[in-house]
Amino acid sequence: MxxxxxxxxxxxxxxxxxxxxxxxxxxxDIKKETRDLILSTAKKMGYIPNPMAKKLTQNCSLNIGLVVPEIINGYYSEIVIALQKYLIKRGYQVLVMQSDENENQELKNVKTLINSMVDGLIIAPTVGNKNISYYLEKYNNGYPIVFLNRISENLPASKVIFNNIKWSFFATEHLILQECKKIYHLAGYKDLSVSKERIKGFKKALKKYKFSSKDYKIIETGLLAKEGMRVMENLILKNDIPDAFFCVNDMVALGAMKKLKDNGYKIPEDVAFVGFTETRVAKLVTPQLSSVKQPTFKMAKKAGELLLKRITDPNAEIETQIFNGELNLRKSSVREVSN
Amino acid sequence: MxxxxxxxxxxxxxxxxxxxxxxxxxxxDIKKETRDLILSTAKKMGYIPNPMAKKLTQNCSLNIGLVVPEIINGYYSEIVIALQKYLIKRGYQVLVMQSDENENQELKNVKTLINSMVDGLIIAPTVGNKNISYYLEKYNNGYPIVFLNRISENLPASKVIFNNIKWSFFATEHLILQECKKIYHLAGYKDLSVSKERIKGFKKALKKYKFSSKDYKIIETGLLAKEGMRVMENLILKNDIPDAFFCVNDMVALGAMKKLKDNGYKIPEDVAFVGFTETRVAKLVTPQLSSVKQPTFKMAKKAGELLLKRITDPNAEIETQIFNGELNLRKSSVREVSN
DNA sequence: TTTGTTTTCGGGATCGTTTTCGGTAAATGA
DNA sequence: TCATTTACCGAAAACGATCCCGAAAACAAA
Incomplete structure (x- = not known):
């Protein structure tokens, strides 16, 4: 063999x-007949080119590294899938590593990938930003990197991000228009850039409708369902339940909703809910969860596109793509007018 | 640079x-001093070994291919993560490809991976079995493959599987012991091996408790939530609702439950539910979904282990690992005795 | 000092490609 | 007919490592 x-x-x-x-x-420099002859006998002999040798001579690994914070919550698994589909067609393979929402792990992942000589990196940073300067240094030395989500708009590098401020504004405004008078925001991590941005949008909406500081709270949670549950448990104990929650993501929202429901609160009658970064579970719970849907596939594809551009031309201009989504309204936040 | x-x-x-x-x-053949000298200056100079060259000389890619049917439902994303953790430590990288529950895509994936010269393959086949003979041929030619799930126990190859029959028996028995008299099984795909096995376990339990053919139905669905919804919609229209459902997986269960709840049925009072291959969403819905939990991490790790064993010794004996899980009982299937 | 053994090291082949360079033969032009 | 271009092809040098083989150096025993 x-x-x-x-x-x-x-x-x-x-x-x-x-x-x-x-x-x-x-x-x-090859005649058509000899070419055809070679190709046909090669096929007959069952030849497949050795990618290792090819990579060595061409000094490229045809591998792309993708570093994500997690892939269990649905959003990033879709990113992985979409990116893979896009890059496979172009001859690249994707090495996925996850950081478990841990900066040190993330740095280790990036270094592992760089040492394994991936041709480029797509990084979706986790919470914290102590690694960013390291990445930027690499970037400025010509290493092809595209950032995805969770970074500030003015980072001087190619990136694909979602317009968090705008859509958290819309989400909040929607709750206000449903006549919610007291709105709490379950906000993820305070060091997480998307958290910061969603807080901005949240506050912007509150300001527009002249909410006083008594009428809202911003509570740091985390990004998991159990953290939504934990926070909600506290609020219930303190009997501090507003009439609406805007949550940093669907998981936190689902955890919080679950706790509330189990304690006899009615959703949306007593408390309205809106999530973010819609997951497919949103439609499966009762009541269905309103949420902001992000164009995951398009974003992943664009990230791949920008990366390939940078790989072929490391001096290509910095390019920033800001995506918009849609606010899908469902039962959890819509108080029906009885008819 | x-x-x-x-x-x-x-x-x-x-x-x-x-x-x-x-x-x-x-x-x-190296003196300690020269070795130290070389290593330290190499470090100073910022040397990192070129993996492409190493791979060429050693004629191995240090890549492992993992082919899964999907990675959006939680189960396989955990498999991916666990396998990666295990293999990265041992110097391997994992190339994940998903087949979208499509046989042709699966074959394409496998061929792509083989052509890219992965050192071994872990295949979690999708529905259907027309590719199996091709895989077995490769396997018998010494190509290191480990099969994961969705294959029959007596396939002559190394594999890691879950004891579906046993645990679907337990799940069904549990429903029977809750005094459910009429139980429907939402069964996935009829050509899917795990479906077949879970049906076996289901029937075994029914037989033990002497259910007549009027008291159960086996309904082909699919593996997605929307298919659970679709099937349930039909049943509601036909007013053909039993007092319990045992579902091929959590997603189908969740979809079906949702439809029922929306139509005014009470769970578990009117209809009890048990899922399979527990997802983390099971705890977030109301009522929480009973389900059979699989030891995902252990299974993935074992698959990696078996594969590495086969890579180092292609003539190693065929090894089959059958895993057990646990039946987590929650509100969806437990009719509380009022007290 | 001689001989034998062990340790340490360098030369060079090798892995399977790509690519440059140079050369031959055919085609073209006048 | 001769010069010049074009088309095609082979030899050989890369790419960056590993590893076999033989030789030098170090050491021990005689």
């Missing part, structure tokens, strides 16, 4: 290995 | 490239 190489074909046909190589790369 | 190679170090220290190589691989 030895592997057929270019040499075997060359020997069989009494041509040089250069010709065989040329036949496959089909670029120049 | 040219890369430092082994030659640069050799030149700088007036030693041969062989010595530098030996210093790094630290195997034999």
């Amino acid at each position: 030895k592997h057929i190489t270019i040499k075997d074909i060359a020997k069989k046909l009494n041509v040089s290995t250069s010709s065989v190589s040329r036949a496959f790369n089909n670029k120049y | 040219k890369h430092i190679t082994i030659k640069d170090i050799a030149k700088k220290l007036n030693v041969s490239t062989s010595s530098v190589s030996r210093a790094f691989n630290n195997k034999y």
Whole structure:
């Protein structure tokens, strides 16, 4: 079961290995007949080119590194899938590593990927920003990196982000228009850039409708369902329940809703809910959860696109793509007018 | 920004490239002092070994291919994560491809991975089995493959599977012991091996408790929430609602439950539910969903272990690991005795 | 000092490609 | 007919490591 190489074909046909190589790369200096002959016998012999050798000569790994904070919450698994679909077609393979929402792990992941000589990196940073300067240094040395989500708009690097401020404004405004008078925001991590932005949008809406500081709270949670539950448990104990919650993501919202429901609160009659970064579970719970949907596939594809651009031209201009989404209204936040 | 190679170090220290190589691989024929000297200057110079070259000489890619049917439902994303954690430590990288529950796509994925010369494959087949013979042929030619889930126990190859029959028996028995008299099984795909097995377990329990053919139904669905909804919608229209459902997975269960709840049925009072392959959403819905939890991490790790064993010794004996899980009882299936 | 053994090291082949360079033969032009 | 271009092909040098083999150096025993 030895592997057929270019040499075997060359020997069989009494041509040089250069010709065989040329036949496959089909670029120049090869007659059509010899090319066809080589290709057909290669096929007959069951030849497959050795990617390791090819990569060595061309000094590229054809691997792309993708670093994500997690892939269990649905959003990033969709990113992975979409990116993979896009890059596979273009001859690249994707190495995914997850940071478990941990800065040190993230840095280790990035270094591992760089040492394994990926041709480029797509980084969705986790909470905290102590690594960003390191990444930027690499970036400025010409290392192809595209940032995805969770970074500030004015980071001087190519990036794909979501317009968090705008859509958290809309989400909050929607709650206000439902006549919610007291709104709490379950806000993720205070060091997380998307949290910061969603807080901004939240506050912007409150300001527009002249909410006083008594009428809202911003509570740091985390990004998991259990953290939504924990926070809600506290609020219930303190009997401090507003008439609406705007949550940093669906998981936190679902956890919080669950706790409230179990304690006899009616949603949306007593308390309205809006999530963010819609997951497919949103439609499966009762009541269905209103949420802001992000164009995951498009964002991943764009990230891949920008990265390939940077790989072919490391001096390409910095490009920033800001995406918009849609606010899907469902039962959890819509108080029906009885008819 | 040219890369430092082994030659640069050799030149700088007036030693041969062989010595530098030996210093790094630290195997034999190298004096401790020269080794230390080489390693320290290499570090100073910022040398990182070129994996492409290493792979070429050693004729291995240090890549493992993982083919899964999907990674959006939680189960397989956990598999991906766990496998990656296990293999990264051992110097391997994991290339994940998903088949979208499509046989042709799956075959394409496998071929892509083989052509990219992965050192081994872990395959979680999708529905249907027309590819299995192809895989087995590769396997018997010494290609390292480990099968994961969705295959029959007597497939002559290394594999990691879950004891579906046993645990679907338990799940069904539990419903029976809750005094459910009429139980429907939402069964996934009829060509899917896990579906077949879970049906077996289901029937086994029914037989033990002497259910007549009027008292149960097996309904082909699919594996997604929306298919659970679709099927349930039909049943509601036909007013054909039993007092319990045992579902092929949580997603189908959740979809079905949602439809029922929206139509005024009470769970578990009117209809009890048990899912399978527990997802973390199970705890977030109301009522919480009873389900069979699989030891995902252990299974993935074991698959990696078996694969590495086969890679180092292609003639290693066929090994089959059958895992057990646990039946987590929650509100959806437990009719509380009022007290 | 001689001989034998062990440790340490360098030379060079090798892995399977790509690519440059140079050369031959055919085609073209006048 | 001769010169010049074009088309095609082979030899050989890369790419960056590993590893076998033989030789030098170090050491021990005689």
